[in-house]
Amino acid sequence: MPRTVLTMAAIFALAACGDEESTPRKQRKPIFKDMLRQSEFIYGSVNGKDPFDPQKVAAAATALQQLAAQPWPLYAELQNPQADHANARIVQAPEEFRRKAAELQRQASALAAVTRSGNPELIRPAIGQLQQSCTSCHDQFRKRGN
Ligand code: HEC
Numbered sequence: 001m002p003r004t005v006l007t008m009a010a011i012f013a014l015a016a017c018g019d020e021e022s023t024p025r026k027q028r029k030p031i032f033k034d035m036l037r038q039s040e041f042i043y044g045s046v047n048g049k050d051p052f053d054p055q056k057v058a059a060a061a062t063a064l065q066q067l068a069a070q071p072w073p074l075y076a077e078l079q080n081p082q083a084d085h086a087n088a089r090i091v092q093a094p095e096e097f098r099r100k101a102a103e104l105q106r107q108a109s110a111l112a113a114v115t116r117s118g119n120p121e122l123i124r125p126a127i128g129q130l131q132q133s134c135t136s137c138h139d140q141f142r143k144r145g146n
Pocket residue numbers: 025028029032033035036037039087097098100101104130131133134135137138141142143146
C-alpha cells in the first residue's frame with residue numbers, strides 16, 4: 001500500500017534525523033564551520049581580500065566570541081573518559097584541552113574588543129593570534145581527517 005510505504009519513509013527520515021541530532025560530534029560541526037567562516041571573513045577584511053567594513057567585522061567578531069564558548073560542553077569525554085566516541089587525545093590530556101579552549105575564548109574576547117576601534121591595523125594581529133589558538137589546539141587534539 002502506498003500509504004505504508006510513505007509511513008516507512010517518514011520513519012526512516014526521522015530516525016536518520018534523530019541520529020544526526022544526538023551525536024555530539026555532529027552538533028559540533030556547524031559550530032566549528034561557522035567559527036571558520038567568521039574568522040576567515042575577518043582575516044580577509046584586514047588583509048585586502050574583502051573590502052574592510054568595520055561594522056561587518058565587528059558583527060563577525062561578536063558572533064565568533066559567542067561561538068568560541070559552544071563546542072566544549074559537547075565533548076562528553078571531558079566529564080567521562082568512557083564516553084562514546086571519545087577522542088583519546090582529549091582523554092589523555094583533558095586539562096590541556098580545557099586550557100586551549102579557554103585560550104580561544106580569551107583571544108575571541110580580545111578580538112571583539114579591538115574590532116570596536118574600527119582600526120584594521122589593530123585587528124590584524126588580534127585575528128592572527130586567534131587563528132594561532134585554533135591551530136595550536138588542532139595540532140594537538142584534532143585527528144587526521146577529522
Ligand atoms: C580546544 C581545541 C580547539 C580549538 C581552540 C579549536 N578547535 Fe577546531 N576542532 C577541534 C577538534 C578536536 C576538532 C575535531 C572534530 C571534533 O572534535 O568535533 C576540530 C574540528 C574543526 C573543524 C572541522 C569540523 C568538522 O566536523 O568538519 C573546523 C572547521 C574547525 N575545527 C575550526 C576551528 C576554528 C576556525 C577555530 C578557531 C577559531 C578552532 N577550530 C578552534 C578542536 C579545537
